[in-house]
Amino acid sequence: MQDKQPSGHTQPNAAVTALREALGADVVSLPHEFAGRRNSDSSRMPCDEPLALIRPRTTEQVATVMRICHEHRQPVVTQGGLTGLAGGACLLGGEVALSLELMNGVEAIDEVGAAMTVWCGTPLQVVQEAADAAGFMFPLDLGARGSCTVGGNLATNAGGNRVIKYGMMRDQVLDIEAVLADGSVVGGLRKMIKNNTGYDLRHVLIGSEGTLGVITRAVLRLRPKPRAVSTAWCGLPDYDAVTTLLRRAQEGLPAGVSSFEVMWPGYYDFVLSRLPELRAPLEGRHAYYVLLESSGADPQRQADAFEDFLAEMLETGVISDAALASSESDAAAFWAIRDAPGEYQRLIPGRVSFDVSFSITDVGRAAHECEKLLRARWPNATILIYGHLGDGNLHIVVQEPDWPPTTAPQVQEVVYGVTGAMGGSVSAEHGIGTKKLKVLGLSRTPAELAAMRAVKAALDPLNILNPGKLLLNVV
Amino acid sequence: MQDKQPSGHTQPNAAVTALREALGADVVSLPHEFAGRRNSDSSRMPCDEPLALIRPRTTEQVATVMRICHEHRQPVVTQGGLTGLAGGACLLGGEVALSLELMNGVEAIDEVGAAMTVWCGTPLQVVQEAADAAGFMFPLDLGARGSCTVGGNLATNAGGNRVIKYGMMRDQVLDIEAVLADGSVVGGLRKMIKNNTGYDLRHVLIGSEGTLGVITRAVLRLRPKPRAVSTAWCGLPDYDAVTTLLRRAQEGLPAGVSSFEVMWPGYYDFVLSRLPELRAPLEGRHAYYVLLESSGADPQRQADAFEDFLAEMLETGVISDAALASSESDAAAFWAIRDAPGEYQRLIPGRVSFDVSFSITDVGRAAHECEKLLRARWPNATILIYGHLGDGNLHIVVQEPDWPPTTAPQVQEVVYGVTGAMGGSVSAEHGIGTKKLKVLGLSRTPAELAAMRAVKAALDPLNILNPGKLLLNVV
Numbered sequence: 028m029q030d031k032q033p034s035g036h037t038q039p040n041a042a043v044t045a046l047r048e049a050l051g052a053d054v055v056s057l058p059h060e061f062a063g064r065r066n067s068d069s070s071r072m073p074c075d076e077p078l079a080l081i082r083p084r085t086t087e088q089v090a091t092v093m094r095i096c097h098e099h100r101q102p103v104v105t106q107g108g109l110t111g112l113a114g115g116a117c118l119l120g121g122e123v124a125l126s127l128e129l130m131n132g133v134e135a136i137d138e139v140g141a142a143m144t145v146w147c148g149t150p151l152q153v154v155q156e157a158a159d160a161a162g163f164m165f166p167l168d169l170g171a172r173g174s175c176t177v178g179g180n181l182a183t184n185a186g187g188n189r190v191i192k193y194g195m196m197r198d199q200v201l202d203i204e205a206v207l208a209d210g211s212v213v214g215g216l217r218k219m220i221k222n223n224t225g226y227d228l229r230h231v232l233i234g235s236e237g238t239l240g241v242i243t244r245a246v247l248r249l250r251p252k253p254r255a256v257s258t259a260w261c262g263l264p265d266y267d268a269v270t271t272l273l274r275r276a277q278e279g280l281p282a283g284v285s286s287f288e289v290m291w292p293g294y295y296d297f298v299l300s301r302l303p304e305l306r307a308p309l310e311g312r313h314a315y316y317v318l319l320e321s322s323g324a325d326p327q328r329q330a331d332a333f334e335d336f337l338a339e340m341l342e343t344g345v346i347s348d349a350a351l352a353s354s355e356s357d358a359a360a361f362w363a364i365r366d367a368p369g370e371y372q373r374l375i376p377g378r379v380s381f382d383v384s385f386s387i388t389d390v391g392r393a394a395h396e397c398e399k400l401l402r403a404r405w406p407n408a409t410i411l412i413y414g415h416l417g418d419g420n421l422h423i424v425v426q427e428p429d430w431p432p433t434t435a436p437q438v439q440e441v442v443y444g445v446t447g448a449m450g451g452s453v454s455a456e457h458g459i460g461t462k463k464l465k466v467l468g469l470s471r472t473p474a475e476l477a478a479m480r481a482v483k484a485a486l487d488p489l490n491i492l493n494p495g496k497l498l499l500n501v502v
Numbered sequence: 503m504q505d506k507q508p509s510g511h512t513q514p515n516a517a518v519t520a521l522r523e524a525l526g527a528d529v530v531s532l533p534h535e536f537a538g539r540r541n542s543d544s545s546r547m548p549c550d551e552p553l554a555l556i557r558p559r560t561t562e563q564v565a566t567v568m569r570i571c572h573e574h575r576q577p578v579v580t581q582g583g584l585t586g587l588a589g590g591a592c593l594l595g596g597e598v599a600l601s602l603e604l605m606n607g608v609e610a611i612d613e614v615g616a617a618m619t620v621w622c623g624t625p626l627q628v629v630q631e632a633a634d635a636a637g638f639m640f641p642l643d644l645g646a647r648g649s650c651t652v653g654g655n656l657a658t659n660a661g662g663n664r665v666i667k668y669g670m671m672r673d674q675v676l677d678i679e680a681v682l683a684d685g686s687v688v689g690g691l692r693k694m695i696k697n698n699t700g701y702d703l704r705h706v707l708i709g710s711e712g713t714l715g716v717i718t719r720a721v722l723r724l725r726p727k728p729r730a731v732s733t734a735w736c737g738l739p740d741y742d743a744v745t746t747l748l749r750r751a752q753e754g755l756p757a758g759v760s761s762f763e764v765m766w767p768g769y770y771d772f773v774l775s776r777l778p779e780l781r782a783p784l785e786g787r788h789a790y791y792v793l794l795e796s797s798g799a800d801p802q803r804q805a806d807a808f809e810d811f812l813a814e815m816l817e818t819g820v821i822s823d824a825a826l827a828s829s830e831s832d833a834a835a836f837w838a839i840r841d842a843p844g845e846y847q848r849l850i851p852g853r854v855s856f857d858v859s860f861s862i863t864d865v866g867r868a869a870h871e872c873e874k875l876l877r878a879r880w881p882n883a884t885i886l887i888y889g890h891l892g893d894g895n896l897h898i899v900v901q902e903p904d905w906p907p908t909t910a911p912q913v914q915e916v917v918y919g920v921t922g923a924m925g926g927s928v929s930a931e932h933g934i935g936t937k938k939l940k941v942l943g944l945s946r947t948p949a950e951l952a953a954m955r956a957v958k959a960a961l962d963p964l965n966i967l968n969p970g971k972l973l974l975n976v977v
Contacts, residue, residue, distance in 0.1 A: 137861065137862075137863055138749075139745045139749070139862055139863040140861045140862040140863045140894075141749070141752075141862070142861070162753075183698065184698050184702075186696050186698075190695060190696060191695075194673075194695075195695075195696065197702075197705075198669075198673070207949070207953060211949040211952065211953070212947075212949055213947065213949050213950045213953050214950070215925065215945075215946075215947065215950075217861070217925055217927065218861035218862070218863070218894070219859040219860065219861060219893070219894045219895075219926070219927050219930070220665060220666075220669075220670075220859075220892070220893040220894055220895075221661050221665060221670065221859045221890075221893045221894060221895045221927070221930040221931050222859055222927040222929075222930065222945070223658065223659050223661075223709055223927075223929045223930065223931055223932065223933045223934070224927055224928060224929050224934060224938075224942055224945040224946055225709075225934060225942060225946060225950075225951075225954050225972055225973065226706065226709070226710055226714075226953075226954045226957055226958075227659075227672075227705055227706075227708075227709055228950060228953055228954070230672075230702055230705030230706070231701065231702075231705070231706055231957065233702075234698055234700075234701070234702055235701055239701075251749075251752045251753040251758075252753065254753075270614045274613075274614070274616070274726075277616075277726040278637075278726040278727065278729075278799060279799050279800075280799060281756045281757055281798050281799050281800045281803060281804065282756055282757070283726070283799075323756050324753060324754050324755060324756050324758075324807075325754075325756045325803075325807050328756060328800075328803045328806070328807055329756060331803070332799075332800050332803055384694040384695075384696045384697055385694065386612065386615045386617070386692070386693035386694060387612075387614055387615040387616070387693070388612055388614040388615045388693070415696075417695070418694070418695040418696045419615075419693070419694045419695055419696060420694075420695075420696045450690065450692055451692075451694070452692065452694050452696070452697040452698075452699055453699060454697075454698045454699050455694070455696035455697065455698065456696050456698055457698065458698050459698070459699060459700060463699075467699055467700060470690075470697070470699040471690075471699055471700055472687075472688065472690065474682070474686040474687055474688050475688045475689070475690075475700075475703060476700075477686065478682060478686070478688050478701075478703055478961065479700050479701045479703070481960040481961055482701055482706065482957060482960055482961070483701075484960060485956040485957055485959060485960030486953065486956055486957070497700055497701075498700065
């Protein structure tokens, strides 16, 4: 029911009118009032304009928004820092955007309980810094830390660099508070690690990409702050050696493994040749490179144990060569090689990227299979492979400078084909959004998709929460 | 539709007849064929006889069972090792019992992926031993390990002694396979740690106490086997010292904290005076006792660091006195004090027991409040308090030899009253079953219960999976 007015402004529909009446122009703005604002996330998926931009300040206001939208069957897209890579926060047309940007800040830190209560519009980096200031660590970390928000991290069950030791976002959460489609509020912001009182609604909502509820606050679990970080760059002779190193390190390092990043030689050669600021940590060429990190409590004993461990791995031939970081700047130089994807936009525009995962056993074979099939079809393509091996997470990047736009779907067909055939996941950490809707069926069976649709219909019977995302054919 | 036959046997109803026809007498037995078999769990809740006992051998047979029961609206109670403490596996009348006892055994161990695929009828101890034989640890551990099964551990999201380091049962699971109410099979037994492909059905089913599906197989995550365990018994001056010790240990011990068991002096005095085989680890009396354990990879460095840590805690007055276990038998003697509840049945029959949890900050105050209120009303009662402080889990046991049966509900009213008022959980690890149905509302809001009912109705619209458990008033 939208008509162009003589002024050129679109007439608000009944839902937007009711929202504006209930919450005021301060909370609910109309398109001409937020013109120029970015609405799309970082996925480069198509994105429409919202009918209204709603910026509540309290959970009660979010509940009012959902009650009114439910009454009017008005679709709602919840937005956080707009850094998502799957299109989950994009607008498909006809929705209002619900931004949690003003529900921002750390509410309380419980130092005895090692817990932080936080509003979901808070940027991840603010949470990390507040934890640090209180003498703790909040372990979730990813490149978008400065802009991404806790709400977005929860909605997508974010992963990142330290999953091998600390787990995904869902593992950092003691409880949540959320508003459901009908405006009811669930989640008591409780701080217990053990709490077996019925279905775990927290885990139902986390990772649901805004399709089951609007998470407004969370109680995050804080971890002891590591006092020492040991880092090494290793060259290895074959894939068996890579998995052996992982297992030995997990068994033998006193503080365990906090990062285990594997790089294939194609990736290593490419980034070192294109980025002159990078230094090669080792002489010679190896079949695999591993960036190994262990972080713990006891600087001297840990350093000694780490050095002993590397010596043993060299002696037994598990690693062919290794460089031990003897300073923070050494460690930073190693990490710069792994963080080179930050330069992709400049180095390899128009690339096709994958965020897939496999059983750790299968990662080596999956990478080999993908590379072989891609190489056979596009002999001159740049193919870069690297990943967080401890989690089974593999990143594959494929590019050729003069590809026609029709090539990307063909490349995807190859990689997702291997992923589906080997029982992998088409989305290790980015989520489904709209970008992976068509390949979700490679990682989920029809019975699983039906069960997900049943859960969706139960919690959002009118399909007003982020419709068209995560699941196709929701009734 | 049951009529007594001249033989004295009950005539099977249409569902049982169809089940027997489809699966044979080998899988589906009638009451006269399993007479004398125990049907109830360890909760002492009332328990009826099942109409039939179904013991499938394959997931396909479980799917057939559920398809037939769905068609006939036949209620089903899934049973594991029958060691539950909340009545979740008891029969309320009119159900068939679905026992997974023949779906038993470790299917595969993936040493590279550190994962074990296991049938859900497998006892926990078999899993622990198989992990150990492969050079790993499966960390979930509880007293009933010899009889309880993986399926029951999953259905109740079991906890136990090592939650502080390794988490609950849901944290040990990479994927599941489950049969839903209509016989559809979900869960691909995948081995990825990172897998963001839609709603996490695994976490919906884990902890649902058999009300949303029948979990048939699971992929369990294995951990590195610790090579060294350091154990100490500490006496502390006040509750602040207890929480300080926890935080300092988590920050300062190289391998972290694997157990942190707190005992109040009432408990300590009681078990030492009643069990002559127990030895007091320390002279004198303290306000709190803590059994501290750290288990890691490096025997010598860990032992040194542990000793240094205890010395520092003594110097700074966090602990008043400590005994360091210098042998496995010392450690066993410390644990014997904490494991004394195994003797409760003999020492304090007719006791009322609680498994509640609070924010770690609140545990001391909650214990004090409960003790004060209980003592005021029952001055001569035995009141024992202890718990896994790192998880906020508090066990409270109350008894007086000559209590009338009417006292138990009054004791429960006191403790659950404090739990509800302080935002605690009425079930830390045992679950709701039938035993805690009436107090669930102290830990969950009406909106949360409504959301749970919506999920239940979505996945089990005919309410045939363990009806009458976990949630009241399911339609």
